[in-house]
Amino acid sequence: MNLNSDNKTILIAPLNWGLGHATRCIPIIKALQENNFTPIIASDGIALELLRKEFPYLKTLELPSYQIEYAKNGKNFKWKLIKSLPKMLEAIWEEKRIVNQWIKKYKINGIISDNRLGVFNKKVPSVFITHQLNVMTGNTTWITSKIHQHIIKKYQECWVPDVAGKLNLTGTLSHLKKTSIKIKYLGPLSRMHKKTLPIQYDLMVILSGPEPQRGLLETKLSKEVLCYNGNVVFVKGIIEEEQKKEQIANVTYYNFMKTRQLEQTFNESQKVLCRSGYTTIMDLVKLNKKAFFIPTPGQYEQVYLAEKLKKEGLVPYSIQENFRIEDLSQIDKFKGLPQLETIVNWEELFKVFGS
Known part of the structure; x- marks a missing residue:
């Protein structure tokens, strides 16, 4: 346990896009607690509901919804997303305003944003989590990737839940040939643990x-x-x-x-x-x-x-x-997925929030 953190308060905010962003934040929230930080969870919809069930004793706050919805026909997904961009941008600006207020109200000392583009503040150390340094959108991948990388550069660090080497899970999604983004590869993040149990x-x-x-x-x-x-x-x-x-x-x-x-x-x-x-x-x-x-x-x-x-x-x-x-x-x-055994040095990682 890191006893030098002085119980700093960290806002951790996963995107509500299915449950994946919320669930991969669970080991991070637990690590924050184990290293003597106080997490405040912020999200919306089912992501927030899930984390409230997992951490009923932690403070939770609600952010504006990006109102992400898939098209019934997968071929129309990109165009439906483009159509909903004005609402998404409005939510991003609104969450940025809300976060500014929360920093003062709850004395927040650091921010961890899992793909929430407006959860950021220049006054406190801010970290962005993503496995999509390149955002794949078909023939518009180049522009969506450049925009995403431009946004990530505002943050002090970008944490990628994969390994840096050639044997990795995400390929070109989270491995760039050249970048000025300060990337830290954490290895695969999971709330699960392997156990030897009888097959049911x-x-x-x-x-x-x-x-x-x-x-x-x-x-x-x-x-x-x-x-x-x-x-x-x-x-x-x-x-x-x-x-x-x-x-x-x-x-x-x-x-x-x-x-x-x-x-x-x-x-x-x-x-x-x-x-x-x-x-x-x-x-x-x-x-x-x-x-x-x-x-x-x-x-x-x-x-x-x-x-x-x-x-x-x-x-x-x-x-x-x-x-x-x-x-x-x-x-x-098929062979099955590779066993990528990695150990995260959380104490070292959390130094971004100050000693």
């Missing part, structure tokens, strides 16, 4: 991400898994006040799980069917689980990661509309 489920299905695509995949997979030969646990990724459990034939459904139960269920499952979101990939690395990916339609980053990992012979994938439960037989033909 032949397949674990776990969903996440914004609507309507999360719901569309749930509808599709709810039909497909009934044809699966084995026991299935199906976590829908819907954060509600109370947990709900339902048994239909060979499938056990949950609306959501907290970290401890989710970790146990992962460890009790033989194989995993999920999105190719980066936080899920990091969890699978930590748990040493073989998987099958269905990238979110229209989300270039998830498609890129799925294609990269398949090309490397690690994990198979299918586009959403073509997926059939029989495709899971491909899993055994």
Whole structure:
């Protein structure tokens, strides 16, 4: 424990884009506490709801919503995002104003922003977390990447949850040939721990991400898994006040799980069917689980990661509309994700907030 931090208050704010940004902040929040800092959590929507359930004793604050929503047709995703840009920019300016007020009101000594572009202040040390130094948007990747990198340069440091070497998970997403950004590679971040437990489920299905695509995949997979030969646990990724459990034939459904139960269920499952979101990939690395990916339609980053990992012979994938439960037989033909064992020196990392 770092006893020189004088209980400094750190605002940690993940983007509400599915649950990935929130869940990968969980080990950071715990590390802040273990090093004698006082975290204040800020977000909106399901990301904030999840973190409130994980840390009911910590102060939480609500930020404006970016109002991110996927198109029903993945091909229209980019244009729907462009259409919603004015609302997003308005939210970014508003959160910047709110953060300025919070710094005085709550005596905030540092900021950790996970992809929230307005959570920044020149008066306090500010850190940006991302695995997308390059933001993939098809033929506009070059401009979206330049804009994102320009924003990141405002922060004292950029923390990337991957390794710097050639054997890495994100490829060109978070590895630049040349940059003036002060990057620190943390290694894969996960709230999960590998445990040796008896296998209870032949397949674990776990969903996440914004609507309507999360719901569309749930509808599709709810039909497909009934044809699966084995026991299935199906976590829908819907954060509600109370947990709900339902048994239909060979499938056990949950609306959501907290970290401890989710970790146990992962460890009790033989194989995993999920999105190719980066936080899920990091969890699978930590748990040493073989998987099958269905990238979110229209989300270039998830498609890129799925294609990269398949090309490397690690994990198979299918586009959403073509997926059939029989495709899971491909899993055994792939090696599975590499075990990238890294230890984060949190005390050294948190020096950015002063001694």
